[in-house]
Structures are given as C-alpha cells and as structure tokens.
Amino acid sequence: KTEKTLAIIKPDGLLGNYTDDIRRTVVEYGFRIFKEKIVQLDEATVKSFYAEHSSKSFFSSLLKYMTSGPVLVMVLEKDNAIADWRALMGPTDASKAKITHPHSIRAKCGLDMQKNCVHGSDSTESAQREILFFFKELSADVAAEHD
Numbered sequence: 001k002t003e004k005t006l007a008i009i010k011p012d013g014l015l016g017n018y019t020d021d022i023r024r025t026v027v028e029y030g031f032r033i034f035k036e037k038i039v040q041l042d043e044a045t046v047k048s049f050y051a052e053h054s055s056k057s058f059f060s061s062l063l064k065y066m067t068s069g070p071v072l073v074m075v076l077e078k079d080n081a082i083a084d085w086r087a088l089m090g091p092t093d094a095s096k097a098k099i100t101h102p103h104s105i106r107a108k109c110g111l112d113m114q115k116n117c118v119h120g121s122d123s124t125e126s127a128q129r130e131i132l133f134f135f136k137e138l139s140a141d142v143a144a145e146h147d
C-alpha cells in the first residue's frame with residue numbers, strides 16, 4: 001500500500017554534494033518526493049528527534065554530527081516506502097555497507113557507523129512521528145493513511 005516515510009540527507013551528504021545523486025536514485029526507484037526542505041538543526045531539535053538514543057554512548061557525538069551543517073529532510077512516498085527506503089539506504093554502518101551492499105546509498109556516500117549520510121524511519125509508527133516532527137502541516141495526510 002502507498003506509504004510515506006521520512007528521509008534525511010545528513011550534513012556529510014549535503015556537504016559532499018550527494019544530494020542530486022540521491023534525489024535521482026530515489027526517483028528512479030519509484031519514490032515521489034512529496035515534500036522537502038533544507039534545515040539547519042540545533043541541539044535541542046536533534047535531542048528531541050533522536051530521543052530514543054539519548055542514553056547511548058554515541059549520543060553527544062551524534063548531536064555534534066547532526067548539527068555540523070544543514071540537512072535535507074524529505075517525505076518520500078511509494079508503495080512500501082518505509083522498507084524500500086531502508087533497503088535502498090543499506091546497513092547503518094556505511095563501512096560495512098561498502099562490502100555487503102556496494103550499490104546502497106550509504107555505501108556510496110557514507111563513511112562509518114555514525115557518518116552514514118542518510119536516515120530513514122524504521123517503522124510505521126516512527127514514520128508517522130518523524131514526518132509530523134518536521135512537517136506539522138501533514139497531520140491530515142498522515143492520519144488519512146492510517147485509517
């Protein structure tokens with residue numbers, strides 16, 4: 001069924017000029033870019049977005065990374081968008097992705113476990129939360145999808 005998911009091109013992706021490439025791949029794989037915007041995240045916003053990771057040892061370095069430059073936030077739409085975007089991104093650890101999933105986005109533009117270039121929602125619930133986190137104006141669309 002048609003779903004929406006939240007994708008983020010992280011600071012390394014934007015600074016490394018991977019945006020056009022990623023956009024092209026996304027469209028090639030049948031996603032529609034439903035909404036997008038560039039934002040400079042501050043610490044409070046990243047803390048709240050990644051709240052589930054707040055107790056992890058890498059949290060402070062994640063905050064530093066995600067605030068190091070602007071990010072491109074996108075709502076992607078297609079059939080099975082959540083799982084398909086995760087598959088297209090490849091494994092979290094970009095250094096491993098280079099070996100096991102060489103054609104994935106993280107293999108191409110990511111570096112390691114942290115600097116992995118892109119984010120994607122991991123479930124229906126997180127997609128809903130993450131889309132509304134950045135695009136409050138989509139609350140009606142998101143609600144309609146889960147009728």
Ligand code: CMP
Pocket residue numbers: 050053058062092113114115116118119120
């Ligand atoms: P993401 O899928 O956006 O979700 C949480 C992010 O935290 C993850 O991508 C990485 O950028 C980062 N991350 C996850 N695990 C680690 C780790 N072990 N060390 C450093 N950063 C991590």
